[in-house]
Amino acid sequence: MAISPKHAKADPKAFYLAKDQDQLIERYDDAATVYDAAMESDVGWRGHLALAEVVARHVDPAATLCDAGAGTGMLGDQLAERGFKTMDANDLSEGMLEVARAKGVYRDCRVMALGKPLPYDSDTYDAVTVCGVFTPNHAPASSLDELVRITKPGGLILYTLRADEEPPEFAEKHRQLEQAGRWQLVEAGKPFPSIGSEPHIRHRCWVWRVS
Numbered sequence: 001m002a003i004s005p006k007h008a009k010a011d012p013k014a015f016y017l018a019k020d021q022d023q024l025i026e027r028y029d030d031a032a033t034v035y036d037a038a039m040e041s042d043v044g045w046r047g048h049l050a051l052a053e054v055v056a057r058h059v060d061p062a063a064t065l066c067d068a069g070a071g072t073g074m075l076g077d078q079l080a081e082r083g084f085k086t087m088d089a090n091d092l093s094e095g096m097l098e099v100a101r102a103k104g105v106y107r108d109c110r111v112m113a114l115g116k117p118l119p120y121d122s123d124t125y126d127a128v129t130v131c132g133v134f135t136p137n138h139a140p141a142s143s144l145d146e147l148v149r150i151t152k153p154g155g156l157i158l159y160t161l162r163a164d165e166e167p168p169e170f171a172e173k174h175r176q177l178e179q180a181g182r183w184q185l186v187e188a189g190k191p192f193p194s195i196g197s198e199p200h201i202r203h204r205c206w207v208w209r210v211s
């Protein structure tokens with residue numbers, strides 16, 4: 001993956017190699033203003049486009065939606081184009097959220113950490129989306145417990161996950177939540193090439209209905 005010098009701060013390697021969460025936040029804060037350009041021109045990230053299509057197929061645009069780990073709002077932008085109007089965003093990085101806020105597609109943008117208790121009431125959202133955040137050094141599989149809690153019964157949780165190298169802790173979490181009767185599988189999408197500059201990498205979009 002070749003990142004042009006003017007987008008160097010948004011090199012995904014820097015995020016994967018951050019030594020702890022504080023450094024990850026620092027790196028995303030620094031990258032925020034060039035993040036979208038780096039993803040579009042250099043990396044060729046397509047996850048937000050694929051997930052937006054899946055969300056549009058399963059969720060009514062009148063839904064109240066939470067975009068978890070929303071970053072600069074690349075997914076939110078796509079959803080706004082498809083008519084979604086009531087979307088809240090959260091992310092670890094205030095810098096990334098500042099860029100998201102400026103796009104004007106979210107009702108509320110707040111710093112919070114997936115994997116920890118979230119300051120939302122239970123059964124708040126019709127749908128929760130997570131795009132490109134269930135990845136090494138970012139949000140753990142255990143984040144799903146809180147996302148299930150904040151989703152209304154009958155609501156959907158939709159997210160991208162590596163398919164060519166599926167993280168085993170997610171397969172385990174999927175099983176655990178299914179066996180506990182907390183959610184049912186709606187769709188495990190077909191793996192698609194998600195990163196133009198790294199054609200071997202595949203993601204899939206998962207859709208679960210909360211009980």
Ligand SMILES: C[S@@+](CC[C@H](N)C(=O)[O-])C[C@H]1O[C@@H](n2cnc3c(N)ncnc32)[C@H](O)[C@@H]1O
Nearest residue numbers: 069070071074091092093113114131132138139
């Ligand atoms: C690859 S970006 C994806 C951003 C956005 N979802 C999109 O579709 O463009 C990953 C984002 O996840 C955020 N992030 C990483 N770990 C997180 C965590 N534990 N809780 C919340 N956000 C996190 C980062 O700050 C960054 O904005």
